């Protein structure tokens with residue numbers, strides 16, 4: 001079992017780059033990380049902390065590769081009480097009301113299932129960051145700290 005599983009929802013690969021940047025930093029602390037670009041319910045087996053990194057497409061929809069996972073979670077809800085998680089939402093604020101809607105859907109679903117948010121949701125705005133991985137630096141410091149504290153609690 002890995003310490004952290006990163007579930008990615010992406011259309012153009014920006015969220016994959018963000019996931020890889022987080023994975024590299026977490027692995028440097030000695031924790032093990034798995035990145036999954038085709039998530040499903042089986043991705044939640046074990047007790048790994050879950051990081052969801054997803055963009056938004058269409059008018060506030062999840063990317064196709066992560067939509068089935070979200071549907072599965074709604075149709076066959078799993079108790080995730082005590083499971084630590086966080087969400088990084090890539091979006092574009094010029095979309096107005098649907099800004100980062102995909103990440104917000106995942107965040108609400110995990111919270112509904114009783115998972116514990118280790119960090120507030122991080123939004124990365126394409127208008128601000130041409131390279132989305134540049135949008136995580138402050139978040140990353142706090143995340144490594146939160147992850148360490150959560151792992152120590154066992």
Ligand SMILES: Cc1cc2nc3c(=O)[nH]c(=O)nc-3n(C[C@H](O)[C@H](O)[C@H](O)COP(=O)(O)O)c2cc1C
Pocket residue numbers: 009010011012013014015016054055056057058059060061063090091092093095098099100101126132
């Ligand atoms: C066709 C299309 C629709 C989009 N719809 C939204 C949207 O509804 N809300 C939002 O915040 N961003 C939207 N975006 C912006 C993407 O979420 C953003 O560019 C993101 O960084 C892409 O990440 P990815 O490469 O992982 O897919 C849209 C982008 C495209 C091309």
